Amino acid sequence: MESIWNNEYSSLSLDLHVGPPSLLSEARVSAGGISKEYSIHDDEHKESDVLEVELNEVSKENKRLSETLCTVFEHYNSLRNRLHDLMSSPGKRKSCDSPHEDGRMESKRIREEHKATKVSRVCVRTDPSDTSLIVKDGYQWRKYGQKVTRDNPSPRAYYRCSFAPSCPVKKKVQRSAEDRSILVATYEGEHNHSSMNSSNPMTIAVDLTRPEVESPELRQVMVDQMASSLAKDPRFTDALASAISGRILQLSSGGNYN
């Protein structure tokens, strides 16, 4: 099993904000040696500085959490694909070596290879009144078809990646039959290029708590596997331990909170 932290996010650090957020600024102000002898003007300046620092900190943390979420989501998809393979592989493939059916078998083999390409599903919550089938994910898509399917009154839109002509990735977008405010995007294949813009394609609104097809048991298995992967990773546990211990030390030396 591959590690969830096997990519560029190896320098993981956790910043646990336990307690009221305002204490952070208080701690910084006291650490900076600010006294009440400053004028009101200086106080306002200082306060805006502190707020700016806080804002920067929050922005950094937000970025860090987004990156962590990306990693977790990638791992989630990897696990789901693997689980899907495991559940569908046994006894499904039959051998057929008839020399008269080479062409047909070849096309069948290509189709099966196509079926084996990476498939991932993403759920995006949208405005229910919005009838468009557009999921913004950082890539450029060209719509090539739309169909009404039997199991869902909402039409399904078919997209191809139009950024690179050779890119094999396809995307299907359809509203959830249960919740019309949710767009379900199914990606097939992997991009052979980078995304169009700087926004991370994985930072879209991913609602992992509302899988559209998995059973609760299947969901639980995936959650357990993700938790297990996290718990087994020494960098994660080290970062978690240091963040907690650091925070506890700060709390014990910084006074009482209510």
Next chain:
DNA sequence: CGCCTTTGACCTGCGC
């Protein structure tokens, strides 16, 4: 003019 969406026709797999 190029790229896009729309949409009906067509293709293909599958179950009966």
Next chain:
DNA sequence: GCGCAGGTCAAAGGCG
């Protein structure tokens, strides 16, 4: 073989 359903093609038209 037939019908159904999902997926794809391609012509037509819109838009910047």
